[in-house]
Amino acid sequence: MNNTETCLTIPLVNYAHNQAREFAAQQATPEKGLRVYLNTLAVWAVRRYLQWLQIDSDLEASDSWHPGMRAIFDIADLVIPNLGRLECRPVLAEESVLRLPPEVVSNRIGYLAVGFNRHPQQAQLLGFVPEINGETISLTELQPLDALIEHLERVSLTFSAPSQEQKRNNLSQWWEGVFESGWQAVEGLFTSSAPNLAFRRTCMRMGKLIELGSECQLILVLTLVPETNDKVGINLQLYPARATKFAEATTAIAKNQAQVLPTELKLLVLTASGEVFREITPCEGDTFLQYEFAGQLGEEFSIKVTLLNASFSEAFVI
Helix, strand or coil: CCCHHHCEEEECCHHHHHHHHHHHHCCCCHHHHHHHHHHHHHHHHHHHHHHHCCCCCECCCCHHHCHHHHHHCCCCEEEECCCEEEEEEEEECCCCEEECCHHHCCCCCEEEEEEECCCCCEEEEEEEECCCCCCEEEHHHCECHHHHHHHHHHHHHCCCCCCCCCCCEEHHHHHHCCCCCCCEEHHHHHCCCCCCCCCCCCCEEEEEEEEECCCEEEEEEEEEEEEECCEEEEEEEEEECCCCCHHHHHHHHHCCCCCCCCCCEEEEEEECCCCEEEEECCCCCCCCEEEEEEEECCCEEEEEEEECCEEEEEEEEC
């Protein structure tokens, strides 16, 4: 195991063991139960460490805390709100490498090795890596825990609010035919009819082609629906850009033949102060994302789309 002088020891209280035993008892085999038991303790230990650092985490949003997900997959993730999933992998005393099952080698903001003895009354945080090539890494290659903190700080910068200098799209001017660069009628992007959505009132619908790295192109569609004199409904949609006609795209979706969105994709709606108001992510096999909300005239918000280290953001005023 890694040099214990560089590790941090986390006591495992009875509550943590009871939770781990409960999850383990739900599994189909003793082997799976033991794996879930250790995964649960690892996640609990990392959560306790983050609490000491006053870093928020969300157990309930983590796949490791979802009965169906932990029954099917070997997962030990801990969600850090607005940042992503940190994988907390258990390592036994006789092991010299950190092993990762295939289901966790992507869609993670980092990997933390958590050491256990055969009868664990405590856990040791052995070290951290931001990414891994393959499914194993030697424990001697782990970075110290300080590197985890620095990494989380860097990741948080990708979710910061748009700068005050960034020009905001004035949505009220859309009704007058005034648009910022890149926005155009949906017909111009899909070369066919507008989205087949039923709105009871006249609406304004515009789209924009966005790129997240060299491999991912998306079409962001923003629809405005007047609700009252000072309130506007806003509908956001994200589609793969490979569909060149909206009619073809919607037909393909109906037939389950459309290009799917990567599960690492995130659509975020930010408040004027940069706080995350809502985060939407695709499930496996999803072909588009959609979110609706309403705002008052003069209200400011931002949209941010991220895929791993690539991101797009745009600011708006209603």
